[in-house]
Amino acid sequence: MKSTTWALAAVAVVLAGAPSPAGARVTRLQIDKVDPEAFGGQAFGAAGPYEVVSGRVFGELNPNDPHNAVIQDLRLAPRNARGRVEYSSTFALSRPRDMSKASGVLVYQVANRGGGAVQGSRDGHLQVISGWQGDMVPGAGRQTLSVPRATAEGPVLVRFVDIAAGARTAPIEVGSVRMVPAPTPVSLDTSTARLTWALADDAPPTVVPASDWAFADCAATPFPGRPDPTKLCLKAGFDPKRAYTLTYRAKDPLVLGIGYAAIRDLVAFLKYADADQAGAPNPAKGGARFAIGTGVSQSANVLRSLVHLDQNISEDGRVVFDGVLPSSSLRQNALDFRFAVPGGGAALYDYGTEGIMWWSPYQDRLRGLPRASVLDRCTASRSCPKVIEMFGGSELWDLRGSPALVGTDAKRDIPLPPNVRRYFNPGVTHTGGRGGFSLAGVKLGSCLLAANPNPASDTLRALTADLIDWVAKGIEPPPSAYPTLAAGQLADPKVVSAAFPQIPGVPAPLGALNPLPTYDYGPTFHAADLTGVMALQPPGIGGHVPLLVATVDADGNETAGVRSVLNQAPLGSYVGWNYATTGYAAGLGCGSNGGFIPFAATRAERLAKGDPRPSLEERYGSRDAYLGKVRAAAEALVARRLLLPEDAARIVAEAAQTDAFHALAPARQP
Template identity: 45%
Template sequence: MTPNVQALRSASVVLTGLSLVLVLLAWGTSAHARVARIVIDVKTSPAFGGASFGAAGQYETIAGRAFGELDPNDPRNAIIQDIELAPKNAKGKVEYMATFFVVKPIDMAKASGLMWHDVPNRGGRLTLAAASRNDGDVGLSSGWQGDNSGATAQNFPNSNDYVVVPTAKNPDGSAIKGLVMGRILNASGVNSQPMIVHSNPVPYKPVSLDTTQAKLVSRVHETIEGVVSGESEVASADWAWARCSATNPFPGTPDATQICVRGGFVANRVYQVVFTTQDPPVLGIGFAAFRDVGTFFKNEVRDDAGTPNPLAGGIHWLIGRGVSQSGNYLRAFLHLGFNEDEAGRQVQDGTWPIIAGRRVALNFRFAMPDGVLKLYEPGSEGPQWWHKFPDQRRGLPPGGILDRCHHSQTCPKIIEHFGAAEIWGLKLGPEWVGTDPKSDIPLPENVRRYYIPSTQHGGGNGGFSVTPLAAPSCPSAGYGVGTFAGNPVPHTGWGSRAFRACRAGRRPA
């Protein structure tokens, strides 16, 4: 995560909750959620040094784990890749565990009734900012990413949020195997290099350290259309799955997470390896886990074992919120129909994807959800737009992100906003005009969109600047800087004003 994204995340969490209720108003009922059991691991009461916040008074925090089970035959879950190949308990259900972190008034009678369900970005646990505590809001952060790599490593006790999902197996119980691609960019010298997806290690390891069972190539140049020039294969005898350095030269020490090249990596070349791995985690369960944890805390009185829901009866509205990768997660969450729980209830009354223009690549076998749309990374599959619209370039019939929630009548109110960096660096343009850019795609009635031009990913530190700003940088893929000067109203500053206006019941100017 870049510092600018972190700044926007902090600012967005400051935006107070009841301001959105006027825009994101919906409903809730009661029935049984699929979180079977919760465990409270750490409770801090009072929290925040005992400070008092507005009429809500003192707050407390609760860190814990939710143990859930899914019916793989329920159509709401059957869309999960490989769920039918996951192990099942005696009741025929597929189990998972998700961590959670709740921030709430000690006296729930003083709560506003609004809960923010924040989507962790690469495992980063989120708390509720002071401004929202002053409003009496409740905060919930819960795990969804189960690849167990880097920042999403499944360590307990933990300060990050993640989900533990089962491993898919063939029907005869044998391991499922498949090909995975890893890339090494901007490397030089004799030190071994890991395979990185954005900021975390590739979560899969080779079945064998025998390099004849894999293929490593280097390339001089690639275009965004996938045209490759100057490719040459590195002979299997000239590289190793190993950790090496100047003091531990080739072939180094065997290590399935590192690649060592005889003579070292050549600067300005891209290295790409394709190898066989096995045991895919059923990562799409991360959608169901986020759904179930949210609906449990919103609707249930207690779990199956009788443990009380600490928020029972106090939540009337739930708004899902995510920045960058987390906003992409919310778009995929809606597209796959996860805003309807197993009881048929609407989960999120409002959804707020921020600086997000695609869908996270989670519901695949051997998925890598950390990807940021670099070459060959999934996440741009259509449809990327809210409204039902044809995908002319791919020859696909009309479709939209909201098709499934329209069918189940569980679509939330949606507000999205982004800037120039997301258009150019993160390929957001098709959301506006499709893959055949001949006309604008209309917005559904439940969606509001705001564009803040000439802002970079994260939008600065907030506030109006009277000093001319440098042109914004495009994120992640090294596209360089923009042509025009930066917007004197940074993304975070605009967002704060926009949602204050929503609190007052008017549209932002």
């Protein structure tokens, strides 16, 4: 297998072919800067030094084109003289300075909340990143998309959690990790809106009287403060033990669904076009026979929804991505409904798991959805990509991913179609850990357990190379490897929690499970596709979807799927869950963070602590024996094409530097 150097971020890959006339609806590609000394002039193997081209892409969409019909509110957006809706996005592209050394591979990186950067590649790949999230605020290094606003109104919900005690003003923002301004209220009259608070997600809400809060800034002016549609002022001040929910009627929604078309059209342009409509050359000119898209977390959600909504085919009917690799995700992106929140997480009322999550047809009777799959539309349009899907433990414990595997009745495995492969990273936190071979856990904010170092990026790089081989060379990827009901590797969280070892100071994992409510947003919201208009905010909650998690061994480690070297030669328990110790969620899951519970170094230490798990001394005996196990695990993964040789060498070298065995008797040291 050809070795590949990849960024840890989400990527999309395009293999070059012969150029063809422009057909994608990119009207102009503006180059603002060319940096011929990118990456400090570093030479990337035989590909040599790289340069980075950056600028802006301008495009337009025909609201009457069937390919764009799914974009919510596109018909309500302003149009130019040609009757088209315009948008523009930032982009950056890296390419070998000597294009004769280019591999013919273009790497499109799906930005995560505007973040990400292109890199060089020893294999001569080109890489590009661009904006797709239309509500992202511009900032240094961010990739952004400018989209129009539609003339429309509708209900909006905003939650306020963990606001500092005594604070009287809070910004009205939505999303997670990188917050963005919430939609503009139609009126600042609080009698037309509603503010409530609750002590827990499942506790009954208490209404805050309209006279006790305001759309205002009270930071420098006493209540009712200075009127401000972007801020909420609470007369009595906020209580960090409470979660506040604001619902109001908003206006002028951004047409965020254009984000899918912006990705579609840019990749199609780079894949097929010689030049833009003004004659400016395609900076990736050389053609593109294949396109492969990958994304991590939010970026993976985007790719899954892009395929589901039939945006993998350009306006002129040509396939965009021949393969996709969504990782650290099993759900869709909340982008294509009125007042959508594409940057949200998995908290109460966050979106992404309401609709179709499965690759093969399944009828969601629990939520009243028709028999359908993510691939239905692309099957009809003959534009389905090959798919490699990767996910880890946190996607089951926090991100509510098991319905993608077993449906909402959790009774049987949903089979995968021939064009889909699936791989599970056991015992991995969301997006994976940093790796390393240390017993010293790293403190993780207010989480109870230390940060989980178990990596996923090594597997992702190998699977990306496997997907390229599958699409470009017809070489089948390794067999799918993930937990199933049939194999007894998926179980009720109560069963798994009861089987988890009783470790002093570590609670059983059941309380960290993030439940999945069934929501009712009204008849104008199309839950199956995450499109339409939400008529009910907050939504009605009718119950919960049963969730399953991966089973564990006597150490508390998950073992199904693609076991990393660290999972096969563990220094502790690597779990996909954690507990919050402070704030509104204290005693519940600590977001999508996993945890690490190190083993005792010696038998004496283990017995003194009352830890039932064998110590390093008992399970390995010596540092040399441990390194032998690490080496064997790495070699086996390389042989299975689930680890690149260069990553295997790095991991073995890192293990050789471990200090985990210093406490063992000197006689047992090499």
